[in-house]
Amino acid sequence: MDCCGGIDDHDDDCTDVKVKDSIDQETVEAAKALESENYSAGFVTDIEMDMAPKGLSEDTIRFISAKKEEPEWLLEWRLAAYKRWLTMEEPTWAMVDYPTIDYQDYYYYAAPKTGAKYESIDDVPKEILETYEKLGIPLREAEVLLGVEGAAESAAAARETPRVAVDAVFDSVSVATTFRKELEKAGVIFMSISEAVHEYPELVKKYLGTVVPQSDNFFATLNSAVFSDGTFVYVPKGVRCPMELSTYFRMNAENTGQFERTLIVCDEGAYVSYLEGCTAPMRDENQLHAAVVELVALEDAEIKYSTVQNWWPGDENGKGGIYNFVTKRGDCRGDRSKISWTQVETGSAVTWKYPSCILRGDDSVGEFYSIAVTNGRQQADTGTKMIHLGKRTRSRIISKGISAGKSNNTYRGLVSINRKADKARNFTQCDSLLIGDRCGAHTVPYVENRRADAQLEHEATTTKLSDDQMFYVRQRGIGEEEAVALLVNGFVREVLQELPMEFAVEAQSLLKVSLEGSVG
Amino acid sequence: MTTALRDLIANPNAAELELVARYGMQPEDVRRERLFGAFAQSGLPNRRMEAWKWTDFKAALTTLDRPSTASVEDPIPYDGALVFKFTPTGFEAPADLPNGLSVFEKGEAQALGAAEDVPMGALAASLAGEKSRPATVLLEVTSSDLPRLHFQFSGAGEASFARIVIVVRPGMAVTVSESHLGGAGLEASVIEFGLQKNASAVRTIYQRGSREEAVASTALVHLDAEAQYTQTTLSFGAKLARLETRVTHQEPSASVTLNAAYLVGKGLHTDITTHVRHGANSCVTRQLTKGAVLDGGTGVFQGKFFVPRTAGQYTDADMQHKALLLEDGAVVFAKPELEIYADDVECAHGNTCGALDDNQLFYMRQRGIPEKTARALLTQAFVAEALEEAGELEELLRGEAEAWLGAA
Numbered sequence: 001m002d003c004c005g006g007i008d009d010h011d012d013d014c015t016d017v018k019v020k021d022s023i024d025q026e027t028v029e030a031a032k033a034l035e036s037e038n039y040s041a042g043f044v045t046d047i048e049m050d051m052a053p054k055g056l057s058e059d060t061i062r063f064i065s066a067k068k069e070e071p072e073w074l075l076e077w078r079l080a081a082y083k084r085w086l087t088m089e090e091p092t093w094a095m096v097d098y099p100t101i102d103y104q105d106y107y108y109y110a111a112p113k114t115g116a117k118y119e120s121i122d123d124v125p126k127e128i129l130e131t132y133e134k135l136g137i138p139l140r141e142a143e144v145l146l147g148v149e150g151a152a153e154s155a156a157a158a159r160e161t162p163r164v165a166v167d168a169v170f171d172s173v174s175v176a177t178t179f180r181k182e183l184e185k186a187g188v189i190f191m192s193i194s195e196a197v198h199e200y201p202e203l204v205k206k207y208l209g210t211v212v213p214q215s216d217n218f219f220a221t222l223n224s225a226v227f228s229d230g231t232f233v234y235v236p237k238g239v240r241c242p243m244e245l246s247t248y249f250r251m252n253a254e255n256t257g258q259f260e261r262t263l264i265v266c267d268e269g270a271y272v273s274y275l276e277g278c279t280a281p282m283r284d285e286n287q288l289h290a291a292v293v294e295l296v297a298l299e300d301a302e303i304k305y306s307t308v309q310n311w312w313p314g315d316e317n318g319k320g321g322i323y324n325f326v327t328k329r330g331d332c333r334g335d336r337s338k339i340s341w342t343q344v345e346t347g348s349a350v351t352w353k354y355p356s357c358i359l360r361g362d363d364s365v366g367e368f369y370s371i372a373v374t375n376g377r378q379q380a381d382t383g384t385k386m387i388h389l390g391k392r393t394r395s396r397i398i399s400k401g402i403s404a405g406k407s408n409n410t411y412r413g414l415v416s417i418n419r420k421a422d423k424a425r426n427f428t429q430c431d432s433l434l435i436g437d438r439c440g441a442h443t444v445p446y447v448e449n450r451r452a453d454a455q456l457e458h459e460a461t462t463t464k465l466s467d468d469q470m471f472y473v474r475q476r477g478i479g480e481e482e483a484v485a486l487l488v489n490g491f492v493r494e495v496l497q498e499l500p501m502e503f504a505v506e507a508q509s510l511l512k513v514s515l516e517g518s519v520g
Numbered sequence: 521m522t523t524a525l526r527d528l529i530a531n532p533n534a535a536e537l538e539l540v541a542r543y544g545m546q547p548e549d550v551r552r553e554r555l556f557g558a559f560a561q562s563g564l565p566n567r568r569m570e571a572w573k574w575t576d577f578k579a580a581l582t583t584l585d586r587p588s589t590a591s592v593e594d595p596i597p598y599d600g601a602l603v604f605k606f607t608p609t610g611f612e613a614p615a616d617l618p619n620g621l622s623v624f625e626k627g628e629a630q631a632l633g634a635a636e637d638v639p640m641g642a643l644a645a646s647l648a649g650e651k652s653r654p655a656t657v658l659l660e661v662t663s664s665d666l667p668r669l670h671f672q673f674s675g676a677g678e679a680s681f682a683r684i685v686i687v688v689r690p691g692m693a694v695t696v697s698e699s700h701l702g703g704a705g706l707e708a709s710v711i712e713f714g715l716q717k718n719a720s721a722v723r724t725i726y727q728r729g730s731r732e733e734a735v736a737s738t739a740l741v742h743l744d745a746e747a748q749y750t751q752t753t754l755s756f757g758a759k760l761a762r763l764e765t766r767v768t769h770q771e772p773s774a775s776v777t778l779n780a781a782y783l784v785g786k787g788l789h790t791d792i793t794t795h796v797r798h799g800a801n802s803c804v805t806r807q808l809t810k811g812a813v814l815d816g817g818t819g820v821f822q823g824k825f826f827v828p829r830t831a832g833q834y835t836d837a838d839m840q841h842k843a844l845l846l847e848d849g850a851v852v853f854a855k856p857e858l859e860i861y862a863d864d865v866e867c868a869h870g871n872t873c874g875a876l877d878d879n880q881l882f883y884m885r886q887r888g889i890p891e892k893t894a895r896a897l898l899t900q901a902f903v904a905e906a907l908e909e910a911g912e913l914e915e916l917l918r919g920e921a922e923a924w925l926g927a928a
Contacts, residue, residue: 020864093570095859419849434863437829447854449873452845458856458871 019435031404031435034346035375036313042282045252047127049171052109054255058082061225064109068194071201081214081224088218094381095410095442096350098286098323106288108226110171110253131170131250167192167231167247169260179243186242188272189234193261196232203234207265211294211331211358219290219352220327223259227292230260235270235301244273251280251311251322257288264294266301268334273304278347280312284320286349287312291326299334299361304342307355311347316405318377321349328355332364335390339365345372345380354412356385359393359421366395374407374439383413383444388421388454399430403439410442417454424451428458528560534583535706536563542647542679551629552655555646558635565639574820574853575791577640580734580760584678584705587732591674591703595920596726596913601670601697604657604684608677608704611653620663620692625654630685632710633740637795640762641738644708648683658685661719664693668912673709674701682709688719690744695722697913700737702729702758708736715747717771723751724913726920729758731787736760741767743774743803752910753780754917756924757788757817764793769803778807781906781917783924784817784850791820798827798835798865805837810906812899812925815849822855823869829861839869844876844902876902899925 019028052063061082065075090101167190183190189200196204214224231247251258266272280287289311295303305328314321324347330339341355357366368384386395395415403409411430432441445458525544529536543556562569566578602621605612613623629649635642649655659669671684680703688694700707707729713721729735735758741749753763767776782790796805811819821841826832843852856869876898884894900922907917 432858432860434860437833437861437863439863440829440859440861442860443856443858443869445854445856445871447852447871447873449843449845449852449854450850452848452850452875454845454874456871456873458869 018437023433023435027402027433028435031373031375031402034373035405036315039282039312041279041310042312044281045127045131047252048113049253050111050113051107051253051256054107055104056106056108056226060108064226064228067109067111068197070197073205074197077209077214078225081221084215085218085221085225088221090218094352094412095408095444096352096379096381098350098379101288101323103222105255107253107256108259109228110256112170131252167245169229169231169247169249171228171251171253171256171258183242187236187239188241189232190245191232193227193230193232193263200232200234203265204232204263207263207294207296209294211296211329212292212327217327219325220292223261223290223292223327227259227261230262230291231264232262233264233272233274235266235272237267238269239267240270241272244275246275246277249276249278251278251287251289254283255285255287257290259289260291262291262293264303264305265296266298266303268298269300271302274306276305276307278309278311280322282312282315282320286314286320287322289322289324289326289348293326293328293355295330295339297330297332297334297337297339297364300336301334302338302340303330304340305330305355306342308344309347309351313347313376313378314349316376318349321378322347324348324351324353326353328353329358330356330366331358332361332366332390332393334364335361336363337361337365338367340367340369341384342369343371343382345370345382348380349378351378351380351382353382354384356387357395358387358389359395360389362391362393364390364393366393368395368397368399370399371402372400372409373402373404374409375405376407377405378407380408381410381412383411385414386416386426388415388417388424388426391420391422392424393421394425395427397426397428397430401430401432401441402435403432403441404435406438408440408442410444412444414446414448415456416448417451417456419450421451422453424454426454426456528556529563532563533578535581536578538584538678539643539647542650546647546649549629551631552646552649555629555632555635555642558632558642559639559646561636562639571793571822574818575760575762575789577734577736577760577762581706585732586676586678587703587705587730589702589730589732590676591701592728594672594674594699594701595916596670596697596699596724597916598670601668602666603670603672605672605674606653606680606682606709607675608680609651609675611657611682613657618663618666620661621666622660622662624658624660626656626658627654629655630683638710638738638740638764638766640708640736641710641740641764644681644710644736644738645683647679647681650681656683656685659687661686661688661692661694664691666694668695668697671696671698671711672701673699673707674703676703678704679706680704680708684709684711685714686712686721687714688716688721690717690719693720695911697724698726698737700725700727700729700735700761702733702735704733706734706736710738710740713739713741713749715741715743715749715774717744718746719744720748721750722911723749724910724917725751725753725755725763726917727753727755727758727761727763729756729761729788731759733758734760736762737764739765741765741776743767743769743771743776745771745773745800747774748776749774750777750909750911751779752907752913752917753792754907754920755780755782755790755792757782757784757790759787760789760791762791762793765795767794767796767805769796769798769800769805772801773803774800775804776806777909778805779906779909780809781903781921782809782811782813782819783903783921784811784813784819786814786816789818789820791822793820793822795824796826796837798825798832798837800831802834803836805835805839807837807839808906809841810903811841811843811852812846812903813843813850813852815847818851818853819843820853822857824857824859825867825869827860827862827865827867832860832862833864835862835865835867837865837867841871842902843873844899845874846899896925
């Protein structure tokens with residue numbers, strides 16, 4: 001008898017999962033490659049840390065604010081958020097299940113004792129250097145990554161090297177930001193948000209909290225109170241950012257939470273492509289990650305935001321792992337602006353994340369492309385919201401969920417067409433695939449339409465992708481299934497190839513994934 | 521009213537207090553207490569509850585009043601049917617029953633499975649015994665040659681409650697029609713189908729109400745092996761109309777068709793909610809819902825397929841919702857949901873929302889058909905697809921839909 005056939009959940013020693021015949025073997029292997037035992041970023045960096053006292057109180061917030069020498073207005077802003085947070089309740093509507101979090105059991109601030117920024121590569125603690133090396137970044141690139149003076153210029157001179165500026169966030173502080181000078185020449189501001197508060201207070205004040213307000217939701221409010229570091233980007237009018245920008249988040253210290261806050265503003269006609277990567281050590285406790293990302297695109301601006309989320313997912317029995325409770329939202333504030341979210345989700349024990357677009361400007365465009373793979377006991381509840389407010393706004397949602405092991409993977413999305421959104425258009429496609437019979441795949445799409453001339457389509461059948469494209473490919477003699485794979489995976493490949501090498505490791509293996517045999 | 525009763529519902533509004541008072545007038549009964557308790561847990565369902573976020577009874581029903589509008593006439597013919605009438609004040613059953621049908625009018629309340637999931641159904645079940653009407657009307661079908669059973673809900677009053685249980689014995693078939701015609705401020709009913717091995721039922725629901733009436737119809741359907749259930753709904757809405765169907769495939773190879781059409785005019789609201797549990801291997805569900813909404817109307821569709829681990833293997837299910845917003849100011853909310861724990865299943869779902877296809881309109885107009893007629897024809901054809909499984913009543917429902925579209 002097949003040992004996996006039982007209903008009960010206790011057949012833990014049974015490792016061979018029976019997979020339905022129609023599922024592509026490469027897909028099964030690609031998913032297996034992402035199991036926690038293969039997690040390569042799970043090491044711990046042993047470095048002396050400067051920590052805030054454990055727990056959360058007004059004092060913790062004052063401590064963080066003081067550490068960062070913040071202006072009074074920001075401290076007040078944090079405290080207001082904290083007061084609000086005390087009155088809020090943790091949301092329970094997502095299809096995830098985890099033990100009650102004791103918010104007093106975390107450290108809300110942890111930074112390497114030696115400080116945040118370094119003048120020379122010799123000053124950078126060996127441990128941090130090694131951390132980045134181990135994460136697969138060659139030393140020379142690591143020099144660039146660590147923002148050592150001079151390295152940036154030499155790297156910039158070598159035109160053939162990949163031109164990606166990186167902000168490296170280690171626990172609660174940004175340790176380095178590369179290519180700053182090069183970017184400054186183009187007028188692009190790229191620095192940690194803590195620095196931006198001092199150097200560009202007016203810009204930060206003008207945009208902070210305008211997309212995700214302090215009181216937005218439980219986790220965003222917590223973030224507003226205790227956010228430690230993150231990235232600030234401002235691309236001025238008409239500037240096409242000369243290189244990819246990226247942030248590499250590393251959670252290292254024990255029992256800490258990471259609460260970064262990223263704010264990206266693209267002024268009229270500007271363009272920026274931003275990448276985000278995350279990893280954390282294997283630990284037995286659950287660590288909390290509650291980030292907020294705010295994007296603002298003014299007239300004719302375009303922001304492309306890509307994430308490779310690979311936080312420690314916990315072991316195969318669900319011990320440890322990151323709770324990834326993130327609020328990401330983009331505001332297409334100007335006419336003809338565009339925000340595009342791409343996410344590759346393979347990590348975290350629990351994910352609660354809905355990168356969204358508020359399509360306020362006329363003719364603005366929102367896009368959401370997601371591949372989420374869950375293994376072991378991972379739980380992901382992720383999706384997007386497309387809020388159509390402006391005229392002729394368009395949005396596209398493509399979501400692929402793959403569940404394996406005993407995991408649960410939920411797509412949850414909202415498409416909302418406001419009364420004034422003349423001729424809005426949305427296309428949604430979400431497919432789920434189950435590998436084995438002990439996991440779950442769920443789809444919860446919400447549609448709210450208040451316009452007669454809106455056109456909304458939600459399809460689970462991949463053949464609806466685009467009749468014209470399909471026709472084009474098929475008339476060249478390519479079979480339907482293959483054509484769909486080509487068209488769907490085509491864009492995925494395109495996106496993944498643009499990721500910088502240090503993020504692409506997990507992403508590359510996903511290229512093998514096919515949605516053949518999906519359940520709906 | 522005792523204090524304990526008053527405290528049953530947290531922060532009650534006047535309508536809820538009235539419901540509590542009505543409950544208090546009933547004879548004490550443990551099962552009724554459980555039923556009312558299941559309702560009282562939430563009180564009148566409201567937008568803070570996920571399953572009711574678009575259909576808020578608490579906001580719409582602040583008091584229980586007799587509407588100024590009367591019931592509409594029943595379009596479904598009585599000829600050759602066995603007619604059961606439920607009004608706010610009474611109940612009427614056919615005098616003569618054919619062989620193969622037994623009717624039991626139960627005075628005491630009966631337990632209702634998972635009552636907490638259907639608060640309005642629990643309310644209906646707990647108050648159905650009011651005014652010396654039966655708390656449960658139980659029908660047992662032991663023949664396949666019965667005339668159609670027709671249930672009519674109408675008549676003036678503040679509130680009307682009913683509970684019907686239909687058991688179809690193995691291999692038997694029955695045809696059921698239902699008319700919810702308005703007249704009461706609140707009409708809440710719960711109807712349960714127990715379809716035994718290889719039994720079948722065809723059910724048609726017609727609902728029409730005014731801007732002063734709230735309607736909550738709850739159906740619970742259980743299917744044994746190879747049983748078949750086909751349901752067609754035509755709803756024109758009311759101030760609030762919630763037509764909810766919860767289906768459980770509890771043995772293998774059962775099949776279900778759940779179709780609905782909603783046509784909603786100004787100031788009206790229709791909510792088609794379904795939940796299908798594929799609790800056994802190789803069950804089939806086909807679901808098609810079509811809607812057309814005018815300025816000031818609201819259409820809601822919430823569908824869910826639940827496929828449990830192992831038990832739900834080889835499920836074959838398809839859910840489609842398509843809505844036309846005929847005018848600006850129309851509103852459609854939809855949530856086609858899948859929850860799947862079995863890997864060898866087919867669960868498709870689709871949802872579209874928009875205006876008529878310009879190409880189709882152009883095609884018809886270039887052949888000399890005036891725009892207004894072309895629109896009406898296309899809308900009729902669009903809606904008609906959802907009524908195709910209504911059997912002997914298909915034509916009648918299509919006629920009703922066409923009349924509405926013609927007037928709109």
